[in-house]
Every structure is written in C-alpha cells, then in structure tokens.
Amino acid sequence: MKRVSIVVLVFAVAVASLLIARFRSSHGASAAAAAMSNKQMAPDSELQSLDGKTVHLSDFRGKAVLLNFWATWCQPCKIEMPWFEQLQKQYAPEGLQVIGVAMDDAGKEDIANFAKHLGVDYPILLGKESVGDAYDGVQFLPATFYVGRDGKVIDKVFGLRGHDEIEGHIKKALGP
Numbered sequence: 001m002k003r004v005s006i007v008v009l010v011f012a013v014a015v016a017s018l019l020i021a022r023f024r025s026s027h028g029a030s031a032a033a034a035a036m037s038n039k040q041m042a043p044d045s046e047l048q049s050l051d052g053k054t055v056h057l058s059d060f061r062g063k064a065v066l067l068n069f070w071a072t073w074c075q076p077c078k079i080e081m082p083w084f085e086q087l088q089k090q091y092a093p094e095g096l097q098v099i100g101v102a103m104d105d106a107g108k109e110d111i112a113n114f115a116k117h118l119g120v121d122y123p124i125l126l127g128k129e130s131v132g133d134a135y136d137g138v139q140f141l142p143a144t145f146y147v148g149r150d151g152k153v154i155d156k157v158f159g160l161r162g163h164d165e166i167e168g169h170i171k172k173a174l175g176p
Contacts, residue, residue: 039152043134047125063097064173065147071104072114074141076160088122103127146173
C-alpha cells in the first residue's frame with residue numbers, strides 16, 4: 001500500500017511540475033511577444049554567414065525582413081523553411097529578404113548541408129545566444145520576426161504557422 005501511495009505521489013508531483021513548466025513557458029512566450037509588439041526597432045546584431053562573411057542585420061534596412069531562428073533538430077523548422085524559400089522567391093521583387101539564424105550547436109558544415117537538403121538558398125547566419133537574448137530570449141524554435149522596411153518589428157511568432165499566415169505577415173511587413 002505504501003508503494004502505491006509513493007508511486008501516485010511521485011506521479012502527481014511530476015504532472016504538477018510539467019503543468020507549471022508549461023504555464024511558465026507559455027506565459028514567458030506571450031510576455032516576450034508583447035515586449036516587442038510596439039513596433040520597436042529590431043536589434044542590430046553582427047553574425048557570421050556560412051561563407052564566413054560578417055553580416056549586420058541593419059544591412060537589410062530598406063527591405064522587409066523575415067528573420068527566422070531555427071535549429072537542425074527542430075522538426076517544425078523543416079516544414080516551414082521550404083515555404084520561406086518559396087516566399088523569398090515570390091516576394092523578393094517587392095523587397096522581401098528572408099534570413100535564417102541557426103541556433104544550435106551543429107557545425108557550420110552540418111548547418112550548410114541541412115539547408116541545402118531543404119533547398120534553402122536565402123542567407124543562413126550562425127546564431128549566438130546574445131542575439132537570441134536581444135530578441136527577447138528566443139525560448140522556442142522556430143521563432144520568426146517580421147521586420148518592416150523601417151527596421152521596426154511588425155510581428156513576432158513562436159512555433160510553426162501555416163503558409164497563408166506566414167504570407168499574411170510578409171505582406172504586412174512589406175507595407176502598402
């Protein structure tokens with residue numbers, strides 16, 4: 001009887017811990033999203049591209065930017081990255097630039113092979129924790145920021161969204 005009670009207690013504590021962690025995570029995500037929702041300037045950061053060039057996010061000012069934080073282990077990222085590639089081709093003439101920021105510990109070659117396998121041709125930058133922190137601590141992947149031509153964050157989305165919703169955010173970033 002004692003064993004059953006202990007097992008039930010351990011199970012209850014585990015479930016409660018999971019629910020508390022999930023609540024804190026979702027609360028943190030909504031608080032982070034709210035923090036940048038007032039059309040703040042997108043933080044400027046310096047990152048390395050896969051070919052070793054230094055890239056500043058401010059280099060893209062004047063363009064609408066879809067800035068996507070992703071990782072090679074992220075299953076939803078594998079779904080949306082080909083969509084981003086297709087949308088980059090479709091909306092580039094209107095001024096869209098998609099930028100991927102790899103936020104995992106994979107090596108440069110693994111990241112490049114991953115992107116190539118998915119048919120991604122837009123710039124891929126090697127992320128740093130400091131850049132994720134500048135964007136309110138990217139806690140969930142994928143995390144996508146839509147930046148207007150003026151350099152201000154228009155929208156911020158955590159997790160996978162549908163193609164049509166992504167396209168709607170792009171159109172909003174491109175402006176009238």
